[in-house]
Amino acid sequence: MKYARLELYVSQPRLNRFLRACGNSKTKAQKLYKINLRVAQAFYPVxxxxxxFLRNALYNRLSLHFNDQDWITTQKNLFMNHPSLAPSRYFLRGCVLKAETKIRPHPITPGKLVSEQTLGFWTALFDNHHYILLQGSIMGAFPNKPAAVNRSAVVTKLKNIREFRNRIYHNEPICFRGNSIDFSFASQILNDVHDVISWIDPKLLDYTGYFNNVGDKINLPNNL
Incomplete structure (x- = not known):
């Protein structure tokens, strides 16, 4: 495809960053745009x-904490409605209510409510106001984490992973550091993902590894 046609449908502002990073070479800019998409694509299965893995590990852990397999339903008006959560506008409860509205008129089950929750719901459990109410029990979702890893360390990794994931899902570039071509942050996110998965169960890394070719795609810019 000619660069001008790609620019017409992708937009000049979006492509300009690729063009600047490639010394105004339209051929290289177009190639880098494809590489960026390939790396983003490689991240999807991972x-x-x-x-x-994270969702189910947290759900199972809280099922033990509340001694209730259906806690996402029953805690809507208990833990999720605690007065101390007013400043957060009862975020978790709001997510559950939103999911219920989406599921109706079909039967509302805990399984459906769980599957409707975004990554933001699960990472929000580590926000301090939720963490305190849960007495830190959610850290039990990571039985294999190093002893030195605390809530703050978990929050940092989950925040970076979620923001990076949103960049991918919203078609934002992941191949830059400033105006330079640099996939180092993408590589770091992949390491963070592997860390969190290994904290849940190291054996899960073998399963994830079968679908993981992110590293190969990240090396493609070497051929620009």
Whole structure:
């Protein structure tokens, strides 16, 4: 495809950053744009598995904490409605209510409510106001984490992963540091994802690894 046609449909402002990073070479800019998409594409199965593993690990842990397999339903008006959560506008409760509205008129089940929650719901459990109410029990979702890893360390990794994931899902570039071509942050996110998965269960890394070719795609800019 000619650069002018790509620019017409992708937009000049979006491509300009690629053009600047490639010394105004339209050929290289177009190639880098494709590489960026390939790296983003490679992250999809890894991120998908990460979210599923994290979601279920946290759900199972809180099922033990509340001694209730259906806590996402029953705690809507208990833990999620605690007065101390007013400043956060009862974020978790709001997420559950929103999911219920989306599911109706079909039967509302805990399983459906769980599957409707975004990554933001699960990472929000580590916000201090939720963490305190849960007495830190959610750290039990990571039985294999190093002893030195505390809530703050978990929050930092989850925040970076979620923001990076949103960049991918909203078609934002992930190949830059400033105006330079640099996939180092993407590499760091991949390491963070592997860390969190290994904290849940190191054996899950083998399963994730089967779908992981992010490293190969990150090395493609070497051929620009």
């Amino acid at each position: 991120m998908n598995l990460f979210e599923i």
